[in-house]
Amino acid sequence: MNEQYKEMAGRLIVALDYPDATQASALLQELEGIPCYIKVGMQLYYAAGPDFVRDLKTRGYKVFLDLKMHDIPNTVKGGAESITRLGVDMFNVHAAGGKDMMNAALDGVTKAIQSDRSLHKPLIIAVTQLTSTGQDVLNQEIGIPGTVKDAVLRYAELTKDAGLDGVVASAMESSDIASVCGTDFVTVTPGIRPAGSDQGDQKRVLTPGEAIRNGSSYIVVGRPITAAEKPRAAAEQIIKEMMEA
Numbered sequence: 001m002n003e004q005y006k007e008m009a010g011r012l013i014v015a016l017d018y019p020d021a022t023q024a025s026a027l028l029q030e031l032e033g034i035p036c037y038i039k040v041g042m043q044l045y046y047a048a049g050p051d052f053v054r055d056l057k058t059r060g061y062k063v064f065l066d067l068k069m070h071d072i073p074n075t076v077k078g079g080a081e082s083i084t085r086l087g088v089d090m091f092n093v094h095a096a097g098g099k100d101m102m103n104a105a106l107d108g109v110t111k112a113i114q115s116d117r118s119l120h121k122p123l124i125i126a127v128t129q130l131t132s133t134g135q136d137v138l139n140q141e142i143g144i145p146g147t148v149k150d151a152v153l154r155y156a157e158l159t160k161d162a163g164l165d166g167v168v169a170s171a172m173e174s175s176d177i178a179s180v181c182g183t184d185f186v187t188v189t190p191g192i193r194p195a196g197s198d199q200g201d202q203k204r205v206l207t208p209g210e211a212i213r214n215g216s217s218y219i220v221v222g223r224p225i226t227a228a229e230k231p232r233a234a235a236e237q238i239i240k241e242m243m244e245a
């Protein structure tokens with residue numbers, strides 16, 4: 001396994017969107033040996049809980065816990081504290097909760113680490129506008145005027161001001177986010193669709209290669225791998241495309 005392969009595989013976050021631990025574990029077995037990041041979202045977490053996350057960490061995986069917290073600051077602080085105690089490497093909140101709420105997430109992480117020095121600080125990432133949100137929905141349903149890009153950049157700046165590590169956005173916005181917030185600011189980009197694959201409910205999509213060329217730090221891929229006839233081959237093809245980008 002060469003260094004470039006390892007680097008790119010580590011920037012691929014595979015979304016384990018499954019209803020139970022058995023099905024999620026079957027995919028992990030299929031991907032055995034590929035050094036990718038693993039994302040646990042609401043569907044799996046609400047079914048399999050913290051034990052599944054602890055087990056992933058025991059087995060050496062990098063874990064992104066995607067629970068998209070959006071609540072009053074005090075509640076988010078407590079949530080962030082509990083999440084940090086699970087030992088995950090990355091978790092997210094909604095930037096729409098505002099600066100105090102995002103600060104509270106950071107406070108919760110700090111409190112957990114101060115109480116247990118064996119814990120490490122996870123990356124705290126704020127969701128800007130969901131990749132399933134298009135221009136019409138933003139303006140007409142949510143009621144935010146202007147372009148999606150402007151709305152994303154505004155949240156990205158707010159996230160940076162709040163002292164968090166980066167944002168979730170579409171890969172379409174990665175290079176603009178880097179221009180505004182700097183290249184050290186992490187961009188986690190779902191809505192990834194290899195050429196010819198089904199877009200599903202995603203609106204702001206790019207291919208794995210386009211995302212890497214646009215400067216995304218990480219790409220998040222679910223169904224193009226989990227629903228593929230041969231998930232391992234699909235993951236390997238995505239990593240190859242990332243390496244060639």
Ligand SMILES: O=C(O)c1cc(=O)[nH]c(=O)n1[C@@H]1O[C@H](COP(=O)(O)O)[C@@H](O)[C@H]1O
Pocket residue numbers: 015017041066068092127129130131132168169190191192200202220221222223224
């Ligand atoms: O926070 C996320 O991970 C997320 C944010 C976002 O804006 N869009 C988005 O699709 N996601 C997640 O990324 C994954 C994308 O899955 P697929 O559309 O199947 O590739 C899902 O687990 C979503 O919950």
